[in-house]
Amino acid sequence: MEVARYRPGQDAEPVFQGYDVPLMSDWAVLDGLNHIKDQLDGSLSYRWSCRMGVCGSCGMTVNGEARLTCGTFLSEYGDGPVRVEPLKGFPIIRDLVVDIDGFLAKLSSVRPWLIREGEDLPLTAEYAQTPEQLEAYKQYSMCINCLLCYSACPVYVLDPDFLGPAAIALAQRYNLDSRDMGDRFDVLNQEDAVWGCTFVGECTKVCPKHVDPAEAIQRYKLTAALRSVLPWSRR
């Protein structure tokens, strides 16, 4: 395995370091990294936690592609070498660890919570929602914030201010929720938001959870365009 190392204060820019890792048929790339950390070089840093593709920590660039390393088998790459780099498009803190604080700020900027107007129901009854209404936004609620989509999107890589696929998909998750009464037009209808996307479509291709953010964005473009032309149509 060839792993990108960047030690602030020591390396001026990332360098590759090679490690020999046994090729086990059921090892994921992450198991290879853990093997390096435990047996060969304790100073390698990277994030991981659940090892079951749901916490979203372990996204990296594997042989040029944005992947979840816990869900990518080493055997996919034959005898190697497998090149592991940090996610593209983010500042690198150390080795394979990138800075995602910018993303978290974007996430909260789309008001990702259920907005209600008027009285709240008491805590004895739920807001009714049929399975069809659930299905209308369910897909967009599956995002694990792994940021593979950002890393794959050339617009984001060129312009870090772009609101980006996952944040917009999350906004749509609430927009399309039958219980939500909020309006996110002001944040989404911006040049750095939906209009920044030129529909490259890579975000959808790399998304491990089939969220289809590209679709979410194009759908909101249509919504936003219609609203701009027909000012009286609210949603």
Added chain:
Amino acid sequence: MKTEVPAGAAYRPRRDRLWFARTRSYTIFVLRELTSVFVAWSVAFLLMLAGAVLGGGLPEFAALAGRPWMIAINVVALAATAFHSVTFLNLAPKATVVRLDGYRLPAWMIQGGNHSLWLVVSAVIAFFVLRGFR
């Protein structure tokens, strides 16, 4: 050795100028976008044609269009506009989600409809250009 890292001293990778050559799908994306140049060209070509028709210079225009390099450009333009049609009509269901009975219409139905429409429109245009209605 202790190396203090001031907060925010993260390494910012340099911009990759050749990003569009890195993977096949990026290249396809860029090709798709570049079809727009030929869309513009085709429109210009048609405007020249219209000008020739209305200004009475059709034979000269036909001669110009018959030059080998003109034909070459137009063959490429044909490929580009056709590629544009295929990609554009295929991507349409992304923005227009049609719901019937609470469940969304599958993408292939919308795409199929789009492509049929394309065929019909092409046939009608060809009919008028070649036969007319007089």
Added chain:
Amino acid sequence: MIDVLIVGGGGAGLRAAVAVAETDPALKVAVVSKVYPMRSHTVSAEGGAAGVIAPGDTLDEHCYDTISGGDWLCDQDAVEAFVAEAPKELIQLEHWGCPWSRESDGRVAVRPFGGMKKMRTWYAADKTGFHLLHTLFQTTLKYQDIIRYDEWYVTKLLVDDGRVHGVVATEIRTGRIETIPARTVILATGGCGRVFPFTTNAAVKTGDGMALAYREGAPLKDMEFVQYHPTGLPFTGILITEAARAEGGWLINKDGYRYLQDYDLGKPTPTPRLRSMELGPRDRLSQAFVHEQRQGRTVDTPYGPVVYLDLRHLGEAKIDARIPFVRELCRSYQNLDPATDLIPVRPVVHYMMGGVHTDLHGATPIAGLYAAGETACVSINGANRLGSNSLPEILVFGRRAGIAAAAFAKEHREAEPPAVRSQGEDERRRLERAREGGRPRNGRGERIADLRERMQHTLEGAAGIYRTGDVLAKAVDTLAELRERAEEARMEDSSTAFNTELINLLELRSMLEIAQTIAACALNREESRGAHQRTDFSARDDAAFLAHSLVHRAPDGTPSVGLLPVTITRWPPGERVYGRD
């Protein structure tokens, strides 16, 4: 000065944060978490959350199922409070947007679950914890005054004269070490499954909170009760949720026989029956596996013996509708398709019933210090937790702890004593030394990973599904010795930037502390109850042990175990009956 400082950004921590913010917006709340909150382990929970809502279900039945499931070691006043508040919490989450699965009329759907007599488990497909955590996290974003310390690791509680005054924490990204003064601290750091080698638990579950409290003199409770989940994938330990059995999955041995019928768990029926066969409680199912293995009826694999979970008869459509994540996990992590293949499974360490001893409001014996979630032991889980009781537990007691801490912070406005600053300075020096490589420098000392592995195998050998006195006694000593050795462990990384090796070392020290209490409590309890099965004392002994274990850290670092009576309100101890009515 922070009013309520919450350590942990999982379900319990975030619920507590919102509770404080809603109680009094003037209070300063902070959440410190060693991973971004939405990466916390709650995200992995699959099956569901129990709360009485279905017509025909009653609070008393939920209480009884929980208490009998816990082999009468639950505090019944706690269970009653929990059961009564659970549905409200789940509805609250619904109001915050949680995408619960629905019935066709728009009401929330419930499914059956192991050990539950009625259908009462709410679910969001089979990613309940994921949706729950993301809903909570996104809801906290609404409260912009909640301060977040993301990727900060708490290394010490500042306690002076029996009262907490804050924490010392290090920012992983920069290595900065800071004293964060606070009027109250809530520990919501989750479980400690990583002390065992084979676990469903994420890498972050290293029992830090338990160790933090224990080191400062707060007792831990019922540490010997470790839940094995009967169905984990071999090698990875990925959990195949109980929902797979609730939807009709069968457990079969190498002869294709539904072996649970031989272990007093009822008769096999083609469709699932509540509290019977595959829907029996987890302790009994895991124990049945060990017996099958002893009789040579399991299948050997490179990762140990397995039995099979059979979902094939459910058909593709039902699998995709009800348990899609199970199929996804099998496909991407085990390379098989449950619609056509048998799933190899084996018992896997899953949950800690024990934890920091608290009262009904999450208060520990240290003034101002609270605990909630898996890291706490209020005690509603007793000797064995029922599946789907933990998610509502983190909500109910997260909220309770938040409210109690807010009240405490409002009443105690005095300034911090000077001793706190000097404690903070000592801790900073200790950490800097650890980062520089401890005492022996460069290349000497043992690898962290090797020590960790030793600890895990020692504990598995001694405190697995079945336990014996002499092995446990030896384990207590081995673990003490490992703890010494961990002080001298080898460090290869002395950088301040995102030094995960340092974090691993600190986590290892926490885990060793916890491992020792588990072995000590298990040694002390000379009976078999729930998840704690002693081959040398195979019967339940209510006369001597209808009591919680309470373990303190003696000044020399050794655990000292005592007993604390169980609170019984309305359900006197009885026999645990499954599959016969």
Added chain:
Amino acid sequence: MRRAEGVAVRRTPEPYLWLLFSGGGVVAALVLPVLVLLFGVLMPLGVVDWPTAGHLRGLLGNVLVRLTLVVVVVLCLFHAAHRIRHTSEELLGLARFDLVIALFCYGGAIAGGVIAVMLMF
């Protein structure tokens, strides 16, 4: 704390540009390939004969046809302008000069539209 809602919404012309772009994309997709095929390839190659000037003039004589043609031209040019603007910025990293590029591209499209109108009417 809740953020005050509906404050200072920045207005942007993008939705209108995008509608023109999409409309142009559809129109271009439907009509351009066949026209280029006929006039640009088949006729010059002699596969089909050029229609007479009279026939074509007859077609253009219809006001509706001329109007349609103007609309097609304008939309297609807007489509192209929009894409060229974005692609050039992405490919060459010129996002800083967005305003200039945008003026240039959309200006070109408008100019084309004006030429079309002058030709037809």
